[in-house]
Amino acid sequence: MTDRNRTLTTTAYALLGLLDIRPWTTYELAKQVARSLRLIWPRAESNVYEGPKALVAHGLATARQEHVGRRPRTVYAITPAGREALRQWRAEPGAGPTMEFEALLKVLLGDASDKESLLTNIRAARDWADRGQQICADIGRGYVQDGGPLPERLPIISLTFPFLLEFAELVERWSERAEQEVRRWPDDPTPADADLSQFQRAAALKPAAGG
Template identity: 55%
Template sequence: MALTTTSYAILSLLAVRPWTTYELKQQMDRSLRAMWPRAGSVLYDEPKKLVQHGLAVSRAEFTGRRRSTVYEITEAGRQTLREWLDVPGAGPVLEFEGLLKVAFADHGDLDQLRANIARIRVEAEIRMAAVADRMAEFEQTGGPYPDRLPVIALSARFLREQNELLLRWAQWAEQETAHWTGTTPQTGARVPPDAFSDSV
């Protein structure tokens, strides 16, 4: 089985420290979901694949009678990770169902369009609050891995600005559609004057 970007994401986490599969899932949710979202079931398979490739080792640990599998990176895994970091990464790919619904809102009604934009705004506000909490944690305590803070800051800043953009867009879209009476030019939709301009 070939390694995927998800394999390398897990390998990157193992380079930080050993994890149980449960801890890996938690850490993926905490630190990687915003830039590399994957289903939990995939995350339970990937460490096993790394072991098969000799990039990680696993061992059983017990808490009472509860058995956990702990995964740890090998030297071959660290070398493979360094080689992967040398290969140019693919650019962003947007997967955004709410925006898809906005893009085809002319096949529905104005209430649906406004509701979809409002949901996007609320989601952006929730994300902004979560990012603000995380940023405060990093600033006050350095987070759980203060030695990694310089590189964490680079991606954290991107995610904060991405959420700020999403919120600005949703607020702008709500203002623009507040004056519409429909979702097509015939029913009262209008092209916003600054929609295609590069001025902000």
Template identity: 40%
Template sequence: MRKLTTTSYALLGLLALREWTAYELVEQMRRSLGYIWPRAQSGVYAELHALVERELTTSRVEQVGGRIRTCYQITPTGRAALAGWVVAPPTASRFESEAALQLIFSDQAGTDQALAAVDALDRDARARQEELLEVFAEYADGGGRFRDRAHVSALAARLYHEHYAAVGRWADWARAEIASWPATDSRAAHRGAGVARSNRADFGGRSGNEPG
């Protein structure tokens, strides 16, 4: 029997709120957790089967309007597993982005490609900020799902928005920096030390607990 993953616990967290169909879980994962834990639909379905096998959830099949769907519900064992995970030390955070990866290797292309990667990061960040502003408005007007958890959701949503706002600020800086490069190859390497000194001056004196 395979080991539980972080996605397993994310699903248990959602199932602790209510019963869901498989499709509803996929959508709720995308809507509420996609900012920090995006997962493919196929992966969610595989995790659901694993949770049933471990008796952390139960499943039942029902027919609604001629359609067959599977509903999932957390078990007491599943709640206990979730409670244990919530208080366990988390793994280190990580940031994944194909556009950022393309930027890192833009010395194999050119400044236009480097700028395109920056623009892609910026567009995505702005789009996510717009989505979050809609969420803020929904909860501020008394709407939103699971109102009894609004305080926790608001904290997380603020984190997401701050992250994407930081990406936007970085994108403005990155465009100006790339504009000073003669190319993305070694001809721009002399800029590296200067930027590193600037980074050290701006951020090197701060501890992780000091306000910005």
């Protein structure tokens, strides 16, 4: 990978990957990012609108001005250099997931919390899981009913989609178990009895190589 391409962020490569599928206007890119990436790579819409300009500056994309009626719009397309940069990026091992889960963090640091504060954050996690499953349901119905907006990509999408659905289901299962457990605790959770079953299950797992 060239030094120039090393300056690109993962978000820039994500946009480049979308441009590899077909040309998009900035508005279309923002909609596609919201549809397909928000559960695995959520980014502010402002980043999506500015990102293609950086790709053009690096020679990895082109920008073409068009008009729809009197309204101007910019259409971005990938260049051969962009496809080569994307090929190199795809070939490198990607990093594993990095979790930012504020509700879980508040539960983890809940030693001095009251019972209701713990339940509030556990319910917030469940609400997130409900929204995630609804997003997956909407996407799933689209592909089942009419093949979705990019049916030619279905084999690739079918690899990643189950992870998103199962992760949302995992958070829901955890939140349900956690709520049931905390409801049994006294208002001051400090003296509550710990459930050691998951520690015992983990202890029985095969140790990592070299561990």
